[in-house]
Each structure stands twice: as C-alpha cells, then as structure tokens.
Amino acid sequence: xxxxxxxxxxxxxxxxxxxxxxxxxxxxxxxxxxxxxxxxxxxxxxxxxxxxxxxxxxxxxxxxxxxxxxxxxxxxxxxxxxxxxxxxxxxxxxxxxxxxxxxxxxxxxxxxxxxxxxxxxxxxxxxxxxxxxxxxxxxxxxxxxxxxxxxxxxxxxxxxxxxxxxxxxxxxxxxxxxxxxxxxxxxxxxxxxxxxxxxxxxxxxxxxxxxxxxxxxxxxxxxxxxxxxxxxxxxxxxxxxxxxxxxxxxxxxxxxxxxxxxxxxxxxxxxxxxxxxxxxxxxxxxxxxxxxxxxxxxxxxxxxxxxxxxxxxxxxxxxxxxxxxxxxxxxxxxxxxxxxxxxxxxxxxxxxxxxxxxxxxxxxxxxxxxxxxxxxxxxxxxxxxxxxxxxxxxx
Numbered sequence: 208x209x210x211x212x213x214x215x216x217x218x219x220x221x222x223x224x225x226x227x228x229x230x231x232x233x234x235x236x237x238x239x240x241x242x243x244x245x246x247x248x249x250x251x252x253x254x255x256x257x258x259x260x261x262x263x264x265x266x267x268x269x270x271x272x273x274x275x276x277x278x279x280x281x282x283x284x285x286x287x288x289x290x291x292x293x294x295x296x297x298x299x300x301x302x303x304x305x306x307x308x309x310x311x312x313x314x315x316x317x318x319x320x321x322x323x324x325x326x327x328x329x330x331x332x333x334x335x336x337x338x339x340x341x342x343x344x345x346x347x348x349x350x351x352x353x354x355x356x357x358x359x360x361x362x363x364x365x366x367x368x369x370x371x372x373x374x375x376x377x378x379x380x381x382x383x384x385x386x387x388x389x390x391x392x393x394x395x396x397x398x399x400x401x402x403x404x405x406x407x408x409x410x411x412x413x414x415x416x417x418x419x420x421x422x423x424x425x426x427x428x429x430x431x432x433x434x435x436x437x438x439x440x441x442x443x444x445x446x447x448x449x450x451x452x453x454x455x456x457x458x459x460x461x462x463x464x465x466x467x468x469x470x471x472x473x474x475x476x477x478x479x480x481x482x483x484x485x486x487x488x489x490x491x492x493x494x495x496x497x498x499x500x501x502x503x504x505x506x507x508x509x510x511x512x513x514x515x516x517x518x519x520x521x522x523x524x525x526x527x528x529x530x531x532x533x534x535x536x537x538x539x540x541x542x543x544x545x546x547x548x549x550x551x552x553x554x555x556x557x558x559x560x561x562x563x564x565x566x567x568x569x570x571x572x573x574x575x576x577x578x579x580x581x582x583x584x585x586x587x588x589x590x591x592x593x594x595x596x597x598x599x600x601x602x
Contacts, residue, residue, distance in 0.1 A: 219335075219574060227572045235570035236588050238579035241387070241551060243421075243450060243518060246585040253453045255511035259497040259504075272489045275480040277303025277461075281495040284502030285461045288425070289383075289416060289446050293433035300464045300475035302483055303490035307417045307447025310462040312340055313482050314413055314443045317464065318378050319346060320478065327413070328370070328379045330354070332554075332576065334387045334415070337380060351379075354389045359544040359556050361391045367404065375409030381435070383416030383444075384428035385550020388578035392422065392549055398431035402438040412439055417447040420515045421522065422549035440467035448498050450551070451515055457494025518582075522551065525584050532593035537600065554578045561599040569595035 223239040242250050276282065282301035290299065304310040318325050327346055329337055330353035341348050349372070352365030370379065381401065386392050393401070405412055412435050422428045436442045441464075448459040464475045483490060501507040523546075530546040545553050557565075557577040565571040571592055573579040584592065 223572055223574065226566075230570060230572075232570045234591070236572065236583065236591060238571065238573040238583040238592070240583070241580055242455060243453065243551065243582045246521075248585070250455070251453060253511060253514050255501050255507045255514065256452060256454060256497055258507055258510070259500045262500065263493075263496065273303075273492050275483045275489060276301065276476065277490045278492060278496050278499050280503055281459075281499035282461060282463075284499050285446055285448075286463060288502060289419065289429055289432060289444060290436060290463070290465075291426075291429065291433055293437040294465055295469065297469040298466050298472055300466065300472050300479055302462055302476075302479035303492075303495045304445075304460040304462055304483070305487060305491055306449055306458040307415065307445055307460040308336060308340075309458065309487075309490070310445035310447070310460040311337065311415055313462045313479070313486070314445050315340060315344055315346060316482050316486075317443065317462075317478065318411070318413070319344070320482075322376045324376070326374070326377045328373065328377060328410075330366075330380070330382065330386070332388055333380065333382070337415070353386075354391055354554065356556050359389075359391065359548075359554065361393060361397070363393070363397050363400075367400065370401070370404050370408070370410075373404070373408035373410045377408070377410045378413050378443075379405060379410055381412055381414045381431075383414045383419065383432040383446075384422045385418035385552070387417070387550070388552050388554055388574070388576065390548030390550050390553035390581075391544075393431060395430050395434065398434050399438070402435045405435075405439055411441050411443070412436075413443040413445070415445045418450050418550045419446070420451040420512075421519055421551060424516070424519065425512065436465050441465060448494060452494070452498055452501070452511070454494040454497065457497070458491050459494030459498055461495075522581050525581055525586075525589060526553075528586065528589045529581075529584070529593055532590055533596060536593055536597040542596070551580055551582045552578050553581060555596065557596070557599065564599045565595045569598070571595045 220239050227237045245251055286299055304313055327341055328349050328351050331350040351369035352362045355362040414432050419428045444463040446461050449455045466472050466475055501511050527546045530543050533542040555577040559575040562575050562577050
C-alpha cells in the first residue's frame with residue numbers, strides 16, 4: 208500500500224532555507240523564514256518567558272495530562288488579551304491547540320461539522336498554509352480580492368464586490384492584523400463594513416490573529432477582531448502565541464468559538480474538546496502554561512508588554528529606514544508603502560524573476576511573490592536590501 212504514495216510538493220520557504228544554507232557567500236540575507244529575529248539575527252527567549260519558566264520549574268509537581276481543552280488559565284488569559292470585553296465570557300468556548308496552525312485546522316474541522324457544504328473564502332493572497340490545509344481536507348474555497356499589486360495596498364472595493372457572492376453558512380477567513388503575506392491591513396471602518404456584509408449574507412467570520420502586538424500595539428491590533436465578534440452573532444478566532452511570546456517551538460495556540468447564545472456555549476465547548484480528542488487528545492501544555500502565568504501576573508505581564516513593544520518599534524524603525532533608503536535610491540515614493548504596512552511581512556510587488564535576480568546577484572533571499580520578513584533585517588542589512596531592490600527595479 209505505502210508504495211502507492213506519491214511525492215508531495217516541497218514547501219517553498221523550507222526550500223529557500225536550504226538554498227540559503229548552501230550559499231557560500233558571507234554577505235547574504237535571509238528574509239524568507241517567518242520568525243522574529245533581533246539585530247544579531249537571533250530569535251530571543253523573552254524575559255517574561257524565562258522568568259515564568261523558572262517559576263514553573265520551582266513549583267510544578269506533575270507532568271500529568273491537562274484537560275482536553277488545556278489549562279483554563281491559558282484560555283481565560285487569551286480570551287481577555289484578544290477579545291477584551293467585546294463579548295461576554297460566557298459566550299466564548301475555547302480550547303488550546305498545537306500552535307496557531309492547530310487552531311486553524313480545528314476551526315476548519317468545526318465548520319465542516321456544523322455545515323458539511325461549507326465554502327471557506329480566503330483573501331488573495333493569504334498565508335499559503337490556509338489554502339494547503341483546506342485543500343488537504345477537501346473543503347471548497349473561494350478567493351476574494353484583497354491586495355492590489357500596483358498600489359501595494361488593500362483593494363477594498365474589490366473585496367466588497369467579491370463578498371457579494373457569499374451565501375448563508377459560508378465562512379470568511381480574515382487576518383486580524385499584520386496580514387501575511389502582504390503587511391497591508393484593513394482599517395477599523397473597513398472591518399465594520401465587512402461585518403455588515405457578513406451579517407447581511409448570513410456568513411460567519413473566522414479570524415486568524417497570529418501577530419497581535421507586532422503592528423500598532425496590543426489593543427490597536429485587536430480592535431478589528433473585537434468589533435467583528437461583537438457585531439456578528441457567531442464567529443471563530445484562531446490565535447497564536449508563537450510570535451508575540453516568542454515560543455515558536457512550544458506550539459501554543461487557542462481556538463475560540465463565540466456563540467450567539469450563552470446557553471449554547473457548553474455544546475460548542477464539548478465539540479472543541481471532542482475535536483482535540485480525535486486529533487491529538489491533550490494539547491501541549493508547557494508554552495500555554497507559561498503564557499497563562501504571564502497574563503495572570505501583573506509584573507510578568509508588564510515586562511512582556513514592554514519587551515513586545517520594543518520588538519514592534521524596532522520593526523517599525525526598520526520599515527521607515529528601508530522606505531527612506533529606497534526613496535533616496537529611486538528618487539520616488541514608490542516604496543513608501545513599506546513604512547505604512549505593519550507586522551513582520553510586506554510584499555514588494557516585484558516579479559518572481561526580479562526576486563530570483565536579487566538572490567543570484569545580491570544574496571537576498573525572499574519568497575518568489577516578493578514577500579520579505581522585516582524582522583530578518585537590521586540597520587546594516589537594510590541598505591543591502593534597498594540597493595538590491597533598486598537594481599532589479601530598473602531592469
């Protein structure tokens with residue numbers, strides 16, 4: 208039987224990593240992998256995580272199973288962090304998952320259970336794994352226009368026009384903030400308009416928020432999410448702790464299902480528990496417990512927020528530096544959008560051929576659609592990237 212298996216397509220980012228490692232040039236820059244890096248190229252362990260780990264090491268007495276939904280303190284902390292007071296707590300069912308990706312997968316399972324004929328609408332473009340998982344699960348998808356390659360901004364008119372094709376029971380996948388791969392985000396008024404469309408069509412929002420705190424700040428980054436969940440009777444939110452807590456390998460995520468009626472929350476919670484049981488039984492605990500500890504402790508939370516803000520401002524500074532370097536080199540504001548985008552990523556609007564030329568001629572590695580990781584830069588490598596972009600842009 209196993210001999211019938213066919214080779215699967217290689218992940219483009221992992222292939223890029225292999226190419227980067229094999230490149231003998233000393234002056235090379237990796238802007239493909241989606242992890243935060245400091246000025247020294249290191250993905251640091253945050254101070255609050257270190258402190259919480261020390262506390263846990265000193266006090267933890269067992270490694271026995273948690274509940275099927277994970278540590279309740281983690282779910283409560285993440286509900287408050289992401290949703291604030293947008294909806295009453297008794298309308299929210301929540302379950303810990305293996306990272307944000309696990310939350311996304313569980314959400315897709317949940318909507319298929321609720322509506323076997325569901326169609327999931329995704330932005331064009333979206334995080335490639337969204338589409339990959341949906342295809343693997345056999346769930347029909349449709350795209351809505353989102354990013355304008357000419358302006359490198361959100362094509363909101365196109366988005367609205369496409370969402371007119373929604374039917375009742377469809378799910379619309381939105382990015383809560385720091386859109387991956389483009390860095391171009393909906394404004395709060397645009398989120399409000401989307402919520403109106405969803406309600407008029409009887410469609411349900413599913414929001415993937417993986418970068419809260421990396422854009423305009425913790426509260427501002429959650430504003431769109433909070434409006435949508437408060438305005439729509441039902442919604443799903445998949446949240447990741449990988450980036451904003453720096454615990455990528457610990458795989459800490461959460462799926463929240465917001466009900467119209469609190470009386471139905473128990474059924475939703477039982478369904479989330481059931482899905483966890485079918486897929487991996489009990490979710491990973493270490494990272495989730497650290498996050499729960501930090502969010503429940505005023506001192507740890509304050510230190511985490513301070514370090515997260517340092518990271519956010521550092522990325523903004525790199526964006527502004529790159530936009531200014533390109534302004535000098537090109538004599539135009541064509542790349543001014545880089546300073547306006549938010550989060551770890553931006554999409555430059557270059558062709559795959561131009562991206563390949565930057566790799567071959569300048570040792571600059573980024574994904575073929577010209578998405579690059581801002582956090583992979585530092586003050587010294589920004590000029591290198593700017594020169595490479597300016598050089599290929601003339602071709």
